[in-house]
Amino acid sequence: MDVMALYDAHKNMVYRLALSFLKSVPDAEDAVQQVFLRLIEHGSRVAPGKERQWLAAVTANHCRDMLRSAARRRTEPLTEDLPVFDEPEENDVFQAVMELSDTERGVVYLYYYEGYDTGEIANMLQISRTAVTSRLDRARQHLRDKLEEVRYG
Numbered sequence: 001m002d003v004m005a006l007y008d009a010h011k012n013m014v015y016r017l018a019l020s021f022l023k024s025v026p027d028a029e030d031a032v033q034q035v036f037l038r039l040i041e042h043g044s045r046v047a048p049g050k051e052r053q054w055l056a057a058v059t060a061n062h063c064r065d066m067l068r069s070a071a072r073r074r075t076e077p078l079t080e081d082l083p084v085f086d087e088p089e090e091n092d093v094f095q096a097v098m099e100l101s102d103t104e105r106g107v108v109y110l111y112y113y114e115g116y117d118t119g120e121i122a123n124m125l126q127i128s129r130t131a132v133t134s135r136l137d138r139a140r141q142h143l144r145d146k147l148e149e150v151r152y153g
Helices: 003-022 025-045 051-068 088-098 102-113 118-125 129-152
Strands: none
Touching (some): 003 102, 051 118, 088 102, 088 129, 102 118, 118 129
């Protein structure tokens, strides 16, 4: 297994997923390093063709561990490192997604941005498919509410 090729192919996905969980650029960068270190250590156990899914699962689990740790209890506001979108509506949607709870934000990211189905997300996060569906439904409702606030003040 060529770790550098996997890094080049999947580093952006791992970073975006970590950022969606952690809402902190430095923490997301640290998570990327930790995930690829685990790949180096445990790469022989990863089934060929399943590297992307393995990386996403390890990233999600690592981020949840970071969020539970006592050292991570602080909150840093997102700043200038946020992506800038061409349309104002895209900025509003992104900001609304980033304001979701950790559990909702993670499933939204995996479902809409990475294209995983609910079964794959359930396996990655080690929760039931029903829990994934419930989180997606709650997240969609929260997003609707937030975006209506933005639109109608």
